């Protein structure tokens with residue numbers, strides 16, 4: 001991408017920086033209001049991190065939840081309990097007020113079709129106000145055909161999350177994949193999916209079926225394309241411009257569409273968080289003071305949101321008690337030397353896997369959500385140079401479930417061992433020596449865990465004691481979906497380090513999602529949504545979809561109101577004339 005800026009000036013009403021869930025939500029609603037919208041993204045593909053995500057939205061007050069008896073009070077109680085001292089009741093109220101209207105818009109006026117799962121438990125089921133279902137929704141599969149000429153422009157899946165190019169959907173689909181080595185019916189189902197994917201990739205470069213976050217972005221971007229919103233990739237915003245009165249009214253672009261943009265109603269920063277930026281990480285992530293102890297799978301989250309807003313007074317709001325939604329990851333290089341990352345969002349709640357620290361001891365409930373487990377992992381490693389742990393499993397667990405990226409039988413384990421993802425030992429002592437933890441301690445840990453696991457209990461950390469834990473486990477495993485002894489050689493280990501799914505600390509914003517300066521005043525014409533902005537949940541991770549839910553809801557709100565705000569400022573909307581459009 002060239003860094004030079006040309007003399008061209010593009011005109012629009014709204015400039016959206018970033019093409020993930022937050023940005024496209026704002027763009028769709030603004031366009032529906034009759035505004036001229038331009039979306040730019042610095043990546044070669046559209047869809048951002050959202051396109052590699054699970055595609056869930058945590059949105060209490062949706063129609064399924066209401067039908068099941070969920071109440072506003074319960075949702076507020078639950079969110080407040082998770083946020084603790086970082087609770088922001090006004091922001092939470094704004095979010096909950098908007099949910100029904102925003103979801104209606106996406107379902108009725110855009111191509112987004114949600115799936116309302118029967119069960120998607122909140123992440124902390126023992127906290128007051130938690131519910132087993134009705135708050136988290138996901139999206140129905142999509143066909144790449146709906147994107148028409150944009151079919152190949154969507155960010156591909158996270159490579160390590162696919163099985164031969166197909167990303168199983170969370171729910172029955174992934175459950176069937178996990179059973180493929182135990183049931184002929186499941187095996188045939190998987191075979192059909194994989195063969196179709198292979199044929200479509202061979203003939204058409206990309207499979208038509210899109211799942212999870214890729215389905216969400218396929219649907220949203222298809223709507224944006226149909227509405228005629230120009231979406232420029234390889235185009236980076238390097239500066240946000242303001243007029244003499246301090247009103248933000250444009251930006252400087254480099255790359256494929258280099259030039260200046262004049263945006264009559266304002267600029268929406270939806271450019272993600274900062275977990276890919278060493279400087280901001282060292283300042284905000286307590287476990288990463290040198291900038292080399294954190295690994296993010298996010299796409300394009302290099303802190304641009306903050307750096308672009310800062311000259312206009314934008315400040316980082318670091319009040320959330322956790323600065324990011326944590327997700328432990330494994331990092332390695334493949335045989336061609338390419339960096340690979342696998343976020344462990346489910347794996348170690350399964351029976352027969354535990355996590356241990358450098359001393360060979362368990363340190364947390366492995367059936368916690370990735371975020372809550374991440375909080376414990378950071379605490380456990382406080383004061384250490386490196387934040388890490390080991391997932392330990394035995395032959396049975398490896399054979400039945402695999403360990404994250406390392407797939408179960410019948411796939412061989414040699415590849416995972418060769419690239420260093422998986423470590424194996426023919427005895428506990430041998431494994432302990434290979435991963436440099438004390439063998440006696442690891443043996444003690446396993447003996448204690450196994451005695452309880454055989455009885456379906458975990459007195460130490462209460463793993464497998466609620467619906468959320470069970471949902472993350474193997475529901476068919478008895479007597480407890482999360483617990484099985486680890487006692488059959490060979491033994492396996494996978495190293496986990498700290499990663500995230502997006503930052504929770506972010507640009508300070510008001511209830512209108514306007515960027516707020518250190519003076520407490522809103523920066524007129526400048527908005528931040530999604531992981532660019534501070535999270536509404538105060539550092540808690542309530543359930544599936546804690547990032548994308550608010551990203552879409554607040555993105556929608558900005559699209560709805562941005563022209564009204566401009567009109568407030570100008571005493572009447574001044575539509576820009578003589579636009580130049582260059583798709």
Ligand SMILES: Cc1cc2nc3c(=O)[nH]c(=O)nc-3n(C[C@H](O)[C@H](O)[C@H](O)COP(=O)(O)OP(=O)(O)OC[C@H]3O[C@@H](n4cnc5c(N)ncnc54)[C@H](O)[C@@H]3O)c2cc1C
Nearest residue numbers: 018020042048049050054056237300502530531545547548
């Ligand atoms: C494997 C995985 C699974 C996940 N599953 C879920 C889930 O199911 N539910 C959930 O809520 N969250 C999930 N998350 C987290 C979630 O995907 C992200 O936090 C969320 O999608 C962020 O949305 P966004 O719109 O803020 O940013 P993004 O979707 O990342 O979009 C930001 C875009 O801005 C662009 N950009 C950045 N700087 C510039 C610039 N200067 N100029 C132009 N463009 C720029 C980037 O290139 C990027 O494309 C998951 C994350 C991962 C990694």
